[in-house]
Amino acid sequence: MSVVVKIPTQLRAAAGGEAEAQIEGATVQEVLDGLFERHEELRVRISDDDGSLRRFVNVYLAGEDIRFLDGLATPVADGAELTILPAVAGG
Amino acid sequence: MAVSHLQCKECKAEYPLEALYVCERCFGPLEVAYDHSRTGGDVGELRRRIQGGPQNIWRYADFLPLAGGPPGPSGRLASRVGLPAGCTPLIRADRLAERLGLREVWVKNDAANPTHSFKDRVVSVAVTRARELGFETIACASTGNLANSVAAHGAALGLESYVFIPADLEEQKILATGVYGTNLVGVRGSYDDVNRLCTELCAERDWAFVNINLRPYYAEGSKTLAYEIAEQLGWELPDRCIVPVASGSLFTKIARGFQEWTELGLLNGELPRMNGAQAEGCSPVASAFADGHDVCRPVKPNTIAKSLAIGNPADGPYALDLARRTGGSIDAVSDDEIRAGIKLLAETTGVFTETAGGVTTAVLAKLAARGDIDPDERVVLVITGEGLKTLDAVRGTFETSTIEPTLAAFEAGVSEGVTA
Numbered sequence: 001m002s003v004v005v006k007i008p009t010q011l012r013a014a015a016g017g018e019a020e021a022q023i024e025g026a027t028v029q030e031v032l033d034g035l036f037e038r039h040e041e042l043r044v045r046i047s048d049d050d051g052s053l054r055r056f057v058n059v060y061l062a063g064e065d066i067r068f069l070d071g072l073a074t075p076v077a078d079g080a081e082l083t084i085l086p087a088v089a090g091g
Numbered sequence: 092m093a094v095s096h097l098q099c100k101e102c103k104a105e106y107p108l109e110a111l112y113v114c115e116r117c118f119g120p121l122e123v124a125y126d127h128s129r130t131g132g133d134v135g136e137l138r139r140r141i142q143g144g145p146q147n148i149w150r151y152a153d154f155l156p157l158a159g160g161p162p163g164p165s166g167r168l169a170s171r172v173g174l175p176a177g178c179t180p181l182i183r184a185d186r187l188a189e190r191l192g193l194r195e196v197w198v199k200n201d202a203a204n205p206t207h208s209f210k211d212r213v214v215s216v217a218v219t220r221a222r223e224l225g226f227e228t229i230a231c232a233s234t235g236n237l238a239n240s241v242a243a244h245g246a247a248l249g250l251e252s253y254v255f256i257p258a259d260l261e262e263q264k265i266l267a268t269g270v271y272g273t274n275l276v277g278v279r280g281s282y283d284d285v286n287r288l289c290t291e292l293c294a295e296r297d298w299a300f301v302n303i304n305l306r307p308y309y310a311e312g313s314k315t316l317a318y319e320i321a322e323q324l325g326w327e328l329p330d331r332c333i334v335p336v337a338s339g340s341l342f343t344k345i346a347r348g349f350q351e352w353t354e355l356g357l358l359n360g361e362l363p364r365m366n367g368a369q370a371e372g373c374s375p376v377a378s379a380f381a382d383g384h385d386v387c388r389p390v391k392p393n394t395i396a397k398s399l400a401i402g403n404p405a406d407g408p409y410a411l412d413l414a415r416r417t418g419g420s421i422d423a424v425s426d427d428e429i430r431a432g433i434k435l436l437a438e439t440t441g442v443f444t445e446t447a448g449g450v451t452t453a454v455l456a457k458l459a460a461r462g463d464i465d466p467d468e469r470v471v472l473v474i475t476g477e478g479l480k481t482l483d484a485v486r487g488t489f490e491t492s493t494i495e496p497t498l499a500a501f502e503a504g505v506s507e508g509v510t511a
Contacts, residue, residue: 009294010113046118055386055408056101056118060287065403067389083291086113088120088405089303090232090286091338 317348
């Protein structure tokens, strides 16, 4: 399964300037792990020590917040788009 | 000015006063920090300076994040002062208090702003800062009131504006936005979808999204509600504030305003108990409060209180902490209670509020019925918006007598009074 991960501007410096990355994986967790393998610095930026997402990080699969799906265990389809965004917007 | 830098609320990393809103290290929210070492000093003099200021939020310029001071005749932006917000009435609501078995209730009627909601406070600050930073286009993701305000401020200042709203918003709020000549974009989805889209768009356009990349400045505008309440109470703190909660920003910034003034010696005493108000159809913060959680699980909103319909509240964790820290709460009320709240406020105070105000009033009634409020407390109800913007909420809630234009018809048809 190959997924397009969209990287927010705030993380691009830690991702070699990339705005998106093509990553293999069958679940959101696997895709994020693949992303962290490629850009190790991203792991500490958006993950807590226990491996869960920091509370001000939102991850969307095809526009849907993964907390409405199966969270990090949500399966991803080939060609899907995974978007990482800051949670501190709006209101 | 006392404004100093931006600081991450989580890890305390510092950033320059630019259009930034997220900590690059931990993704936490950035907040404006001040150095009040030169603001303080003589409390009497500081109070006199505030009282001698203009009758709008710029009287509190010392506590707002503008590098160049307030816009006005003596400022750089001389002829373009925009739509000054604030200095709205604080009304003693004895009839409402009596109905609820309380002694002292005040209504802060923020519908009395230029576009009829508290959003003019935050937009005034954000847009003024956006101009300082050189932006030529302003934008927002809105549940309605912010849309009105951004469009109006864009018109007043001659800035281009883009306003993004859920396509199914109340007609009144759509009409009261489009009339200002903005670029109005209805998005097929919820507010949270609109917000996600705008967060993505924010990275692609050189625009000042007031509640995204300008959010640290924007949020500061809400502190002026606290300043006004304290000043209008004769430089005293209330015992309790009831405030609607959508993202949680207004709720937390009102407390921050009281806190700052207490630290400077302008006010004395404890922070008021802070009670947040949500609609049951969108109550992620109230649910987390009830369940003892520190973070909010997002929800899909379904409530008539569309201005509060944020299922994924950015400041949820901070709102929870504040309510717990001050001995307050976050409560939720049903749509029927919201309609009853609108009616209760209207019938006892003459203030006609929108659904968000119905939520706030209904939560006050709920707290009073539950015995949470000591009768001796001084309570402030923060009414954030105007009833004319959500007319559907009151449609069919009363009867009208229709008669022929004769005395006889009046005597025959209405002798017992029009309303029950």
